[in-house]
Amino acid sequence: LTVGNGVEDGVNVGPMVEAKARDSVEAFVEDAVSRGAKVVVGGKRVEGPGYFFEPTLLTDVPRDARAVTEEIFGPVAPVVTFRDEDEAVELANATEYGLASYVFTENISRGLRIGDRIEFGLMGLNVGVISNAAAPFGGVKQSGLGREGGAEGIHEYTTTQYIGVENPWAQVSNPGTGTPA
Structure with a gap:
C-alpha cells in the first residue's frame, strides 16, 4: 500500500486527521507489541509533514490488547486466532x-x-x-x-x-x- 497525499494517483492510504489521532494509533501498536504481538509489516509513523502512519499488520495479538478491545480508527489490522x-x-x-x-x-x-x-x-x-x-x-x-x-x-x-x-x-x-x- 502506498502512503501519501490522498489526492495523488496511486496513493492508497492518506494521513490521519491530526497528530493526536496518529499518536493514538501508535499507542495501540505499542500496547499490543508490549503484550507480545508481532509486527508483520508497518508499525511506525511516517516521518515528514502530515500525520501519516504505516499500514500495520499485527499477529499473535493477545485478547486484552487495546487493539482488540477498543476502536482503532487507523490503518492497523490486529489478527487474533x-x-x-x-x-x-x-x-x-x-x-x-x-x-x-x-x-x-x-x-x-x-x-x-x-x-x-x-x-x-x-x-x-x-x-x-x-x-x-x-x-x-x-x-x-x-x-x-x-x-x-x-x-x-x-x-x-x-x-x-x-x-x-x-x-x-x-x-x-x-x-x-x-x-x-
Missing part, C-alpha cells in the same frame, strides 16, 4: 464497542449466521468497504446510537406522534338502555 465459530462470535462481542465488523468466509450461510449473532451496527460479508449512502450507517453499544443514511437515517430527523381519536363509526349505546344514542 480462534478455534471455532462460537469462540469467534464470543471474541467479537467481548468489546464494549460495535460500529463495524467484517466476516470473510467461503460459506455464505455461515457468514449470515454470524451476522445474526454479532453485536455491530454494520457488517461486511466478504467485502472490505461497507459504506453506502443508501444504507443506514451507525453503531451499537459505545459506538453510537441511531443511524445516518438510508431511510433509517431520515427517521433521526423526524418526530413520530400518535393521536388517538374516538372512532366515529362505533355504535354507542345509551347507558342502561341498550339503545343507540
Whole structure:
C-alpha cells in the first residue's frame, strides 16, 4: 500500500486527521507489541509533514490488547486466532464497542449466521468497504446510537406522534338502555 497525499494517483492510504489521532494509533501498536504481538509489516509513523502512519499488520495479538478491545480508527489490522465459530462470535462481542465488523468466509450461510449473532451496527460479508449512502450507517453499544443514511437515517430527523381519536363509526349505546344514542 502506498502512503501519501490522498489526492495523488496511486496513493492508497492518506494521513490521519491530526497528530493526536496518529499518536493514538501508535499507542495501540505499542500496547499490543508490549503484550507480545508481532509486527508483520508497518508499525511506525511516517516521518515528514502530515500525520501519516504505516499500514500495520499485527499477529499473535493477545485478547486484552487495546487493539482488540477498543476502536482503532487507523490503518492497523490486529489478527487474533480462534478455534471455532462460537469462540469467534464470543471474541467479537467481548468489546464494549460495535460500529463495524467484517466476516470473510467461503460459506455464505455461515457468514449470515454470524451476522445474526454479532453485536455491530454494520457488517461486511466478504467485502472490505461497507459504506453506502443508501444504507443506514451507525453503531451499537459505545459506538453510537441511531443511524445516518438510508431511510433509517431520515427517521433521526423526524418526530413520530400518535393521536388517538374516538372512532366515529362505533355504535354507542345509551347507558342502561341498550339503545343507540
